[in-house]
Amino acid sequence: MKQVHSIRRARKRLFIGLITGTCFTVCLLLFTLWLIPYVGLENIHPSASWILGLIVLALVGSVSVAYWSLFFSIVTKQSLPGARRSRGLTIKFFMPLMVLLGKALGIKKESVMLSFISVNNEMVQMEAGRYKPEEILLLMPHCLQNSKCDHRLTYDINNCSRCGKCPIASLLELHDKYGVNLAVATGGTIARRIVVQMRPRMIIAVACYRDLATGIQDTYPLPVYGVLNERPHGPCLDTTVAPFLLEEALQRFLKEEYLAGKHPGIGKMISTAQGTQL
Template sequence: MWLHKKDQNNPERYYGARKRLFIGLITGTSILLCTLLLAGWIIPFIGFSNIHPSLPYIFGLIFGGAIFCICWASLGLVLQILKGRAVLGSAKMRGLTIRIFLPLMTMLARLLGIDKRRVRQSFIRVNNELVRSENGKFAAKDILILTPHCLQASDCSLRLSYNVDNCKRCGRCPVSMLLKLRDHYGVKFAIATGGTIARRIVVKERPKFIIAVACERDLTSGIQDTYPLPVYGVLNERPCGPCLDTIVPELSMERSLRMFIDNPAPPLQFEAAFGEMDTKC
């Protein structure tokens, strides 16, 4: 399990900690940006007035407008995270988070000595909540399950990255379970061996929605690469370490699918434990 031992019995506490980390970092990033903008206006104030008496005030309006936009966007994003719905015109905040805030938050976390893995987990959790609040349901044929090749048993001799139907469904790895979900719900399923192959699959399949399974690093980069296409991330579990015989819980995958499929088929038998386990993302 990738959950810390003390949080394994209380995943909600862990997810809440991730959201608090994200909110703290995005607030700190916004304050830092606003401080830099304010300093950029105050420091040359005297010099600008020598050029033209109105120039300091013009720059003041420009910098003040930028500070207002940053504060508005940050507040709207935080409220959307907390309330689970768009507020203050924040319906498209996911792009702002991916393109601007995440790189700045990563730099701030590095300065504060915060592990980048924790930052990525927090980002994935918040991205998933934004995806849920900004998107509705999709036809099953428009949904793609995209997973890394490390879900396949490491000693398996079959090549699945180009054709997942080569799988013999022996049940030794999660691929057979994912094929069962694909066949039952009518979604698409593909395995990628890296970022370039993943992008090629997305271009070929042209999905409207992606449920991606990967580690923190690959999920974060994948969400950034495929924007504005909505991606819901499911963290894999790594009992054998990274990139080797990783797994993904059946309930997490089916619950993620049913969350976004329009008029889904009846649940499979391993859905019986719904409510006892939340998604690990």
Template sequence: MVSPRSAKTRSPLEQEIRDSFQTRKRVFIGLITGSSVLICLFLAMVWFIPFVGLTTIHPAAPWIFGFITVALILAIGWAALALVLNILLGRPVLFAKRLRGITVKLFLPLMTLLGRFVGIPKQTVRASFIKVNNELVRGEGHRYPAEKILLLMPHCIQNSRCKYRLTYDIDNCKRCGDCALAGLLDLRDKYGIRLAVATGGTIARRIVVQHRPSLIIAVACERDLASGIQDTHPLPVYGILNSRPFGPCLDTDVALDRVEWAIKEFLA
């Protein structure tokens, strides 16, 4: 399948992101396929085990229950297939846009458990999920006005020694350059988008309600991005992993060129 953009026209950053996605998507596809098979087998067993007992209720009860079970199996298989085809083809197919949220909410916890069982770390599963989610969001092909794009940052991106509180007013930042917020504010001013800092999931949800964006470009760790993508569905979230030179939740950083690339990718 030929990508809509040839490799010759891709920027180095876009090519790097594409290559990274290619290595991640196999993990996601393998886990979601395995998860769907397990669910379908479970549903088949739920129908088979009480098959004899249901006949005492009504002769047709096993077949009615079986019809419902088969319908659920087909729905789950359809959802998984639609998502996998969306990943491989780079565009929504088989109503994948509507099924994406249901599939992600259903499969991600099971994929995490399955990944742990086969020795794949939870962080790797989440990172793969984020990569696939980003590709699906891009595949929808929507563009948004600047005022409808929200850059959502974690509070740990602020220098831990900074005395200014930025959670409720990002413009309290003095742009000293000791953290990435100065560069993020420059991007906000350059493109006219919105920028906010959240101290946790509750504050992040409040910010989303206040700003009512059409798209969120979020920076966080694998755990927070994965849960945030689930919590805000159907609102599209494009996730960018932060860097953690001092460990989690302390003086984290983000590649500003990746953030700017994402802004330009979705800006109308």
């Protein structure tokens, strides 16, 4: 557990460092946008440069407010006013710039995305409420199934014999115990279709770092809590996930009256068989 907390702290520090650098760079570029044409704008109209300056200043102020709101939320672990919008700005705007900045600084894209997922999870934990089982979707990649299994789960997950050779049996147990929705998607497009069809209010997703980061971006503003799968045999082959991590997330996001597991069978189970891993 100490090692896990240490990794989380390292990822959080990396995220804070990158988003600080990104915010500073954006503000610098905005000031430069005003400074460069300053002399030329005066020839158009005496007040043109000042009007542009006010616009740039407003943009810099917006970026700065969003940054500090996010920064203090991360540091204090409390959802501050504007933190939800800051998370959206980070997901849609800052994240791509952070990847570029990280690349320029020689930081691997994987490290940047892992830091993003870690901070996103903390923000979701702070902002999200508690939900009924039918409002939560457990979204899993098909690569969790044992590649040597003879049962076709891509069309009907109930075909699982629950032999315990892959994590699917444990996922079915969580579905039975808490009544949450369970879906197995074989591609990002299929995953998005499932989300549209089921209309969950909360998603707990399992995938690799790349697909989790993409999924979080694609489904915003829907809260997505990401759990990394383990890849002992490489990507997309016989991956695993620790069931207790998913149960911990369910304990956090389910309403109190459903935590005793007294409402089984509420959720649905969906399998699909197209595309690539989420």
